Amino acid sequence: MGELGVTLAPWRPAVAHALHRNRSLVYSRYVQLATVDEYGRPANRTVVFRGFRANTNQLLFVTDRRSQKAHQAVIQPWAEICWYFPKTREQFRLLGQIRLIAVDTPDPADHQLRQQLWQQLSDPARLQFTWPQPGAAAAGREAFTGDPPPNDEPVAPFCVLLLEPERVDHLELRGEPQNRWLYERRGDTWGSQQINP
């Protein structure tokens, strides 16, 4: 274990390898994030993977405070990511709890992380956070125009969403038969075993 952080989880090299081997496909960084809504029904949407938080095994995403997933993160923190890599034909399922870092975070490190992810966004991505209420009846086109907000200070709806995996299921479809490993966290350590596909 490093002085500054936690041990790199044993599934991390496999994710890094998949990201590398699929790097020619921009959408290999798109994952499907499932949460549970206020009626107990699943909700599932595509989000962009923004890397791991330094010295942790937490996956980083950005979201709008006004979106359903931000709302769901607060009322029901369990989430499962499904990450399919087309080129290497492998799938990771990452189950864990999500946490939101919003404009009013009291934590200095969280505040800094939010600034940092905002600064890394493209102009069109920043602009989206100034658009009218997501999911409301369509506003006129003029509500979507204008200049992107400056990249020094995040706008209020901008949030970081972190997923802390508890269980990771890695399936390689290319194996013969197929290879599948299950990783489970127990406190600070991870167990792993090979399981049937």
Added chain:
Amino acid sequence: MGELGVTLAPWRPAVAHALHRNRSLVYSRYVQLATVDEYGRPANRTVVFRGFRANTNQLLFVTDRRSQKAHQAVIQPWAEICWYFPKTREQFRLLGQIRLIAVDTPDPADHQLRQQLWQQLSDPARLQFTWPQPGAAAAGREAFTGDPPPNDEPVAPFCVLLLEPERVDHLELRGEPQNRWLYERRGDTWGSQQINP
């Protein structure tokens, strides 16, 4: 409305168009299916779209009776599919209830559908239904060999999974700004409106 079936839902042409324009990518038929497990946590995995059931708006998939999703379909029928099309950069989210057609189905039409989907499977796909218990500690390689079962009669674990959409959220990332439509079913009719992305 046709004599034999229901009205084609208004989102069907958009799905058909996306399938056609993305047909060069085999994985444009792979979708992520989210369900809710017995602890109320989301579960999310990739499944292969097998078409629509004739004269319905139901999406067809196949699964193993011994899998978690087959178990979850019975205890908690709500599911949401996330379907991302890489080439046209559009996403469909289909929320609905799932239903399983298993070996003991008493319904003749369901029985026939199960036969038909079994017969359309490739040899390697049929072989998977003879493999040892999915998710159990890895069996030896010899448990995965053998000939695929004949294609006339499905093996017992083989199930058809149907999703009947209640709500469909279609997002086109390529629009300017982006285009998003929401379709909602009310009994036999569908309402639709354009909403903010």
